[in-house]
Amino acid sequence: MIATARPAPRKVTKRPAKGSRIDREGLEQKVLIRWLKGEKLRGKQVGVLLEDATYHVPNGGQRNKKTAADLKAQGVRAGVSDLVIASARGGWHGLYLEFKAAPPHDAAFAGSQREWLSRMEERGYLAVLAKGVEEAKAVLIAYADWPATQVIGCPESMPHGSAWRRIAAE
Numbered sequence: 001m002i003a004t005a006r007p008a009p010r011k012v013t014k015r016p017a018k019g020s021r022i023d024r025e026g027l028e029q030k031v032l033i034r035w036l037k038g039e040k041l042r043g044k045q046v047g048v049l050l051e052d053a054t055y056h057v058p059n060g061g062q063r064n065k066k067t068a069a070d071l072k073a074q075g076v077r078a079g080v081s082d083l084v085i086a087s088a089r090g091g092w093h094g095l096y097l098e099f100k101a102a103p104p105h106d107a108a109f110a111g112s113q114r115e116w117l118s119r120m121e122e123r124g125y126l127a128v129l130a131k132g133v134e135e136a137k138a139v140l141i142a143y144a145d146w147p148a149t150q151v152i153g154c155p156e157s158m159p160h161g162s163a164w165r166r167i168a169a170e
Helices: 024-041 045-053 065-073 111-122 133-145
Strands: 054-056 083-085 095-100 126-131
Touching: 024 045, 024 054, 024 095, 024 133, 045 054, 045 133, 095 111, 095 133, 111 126, 126 133
Parallel strands: 095 126
Antiparallel strands: 054 083, 083 095
């Protein structure tokens, strides 16, 4: 009996579905966050002051109806900005940054997003729409250049809630 070599199995590669959407906004936002982390490592003011105070609110994306209903019941709101910078500067309590991909790939600015930014400014937060990484970088650099917001007098003390400062770290 003569042994014959078997052909190598074919690699199965997944191809993106035709017309699959490229999340340009998400890709650009990753670039922005990577830049901010790099600025912190390089000792730049914008990174040192803002990198560990910046977080993304995962409010968008495709979800099934049950998950969407559960998240809404847990407090997810339409229009909430993509990035929150929890650092009080320039007389503001913090910064809400609505991030869009650079034109021509920018998505529409929804009415709920406009309303959210307006509401945040009414409550003492700086609210900015930035289209693209370069515009967002310019916003963050300018914001980091402003002096820290000063609290005048003693802040109120909250009598309710758990005393997290006294709970031993696990």
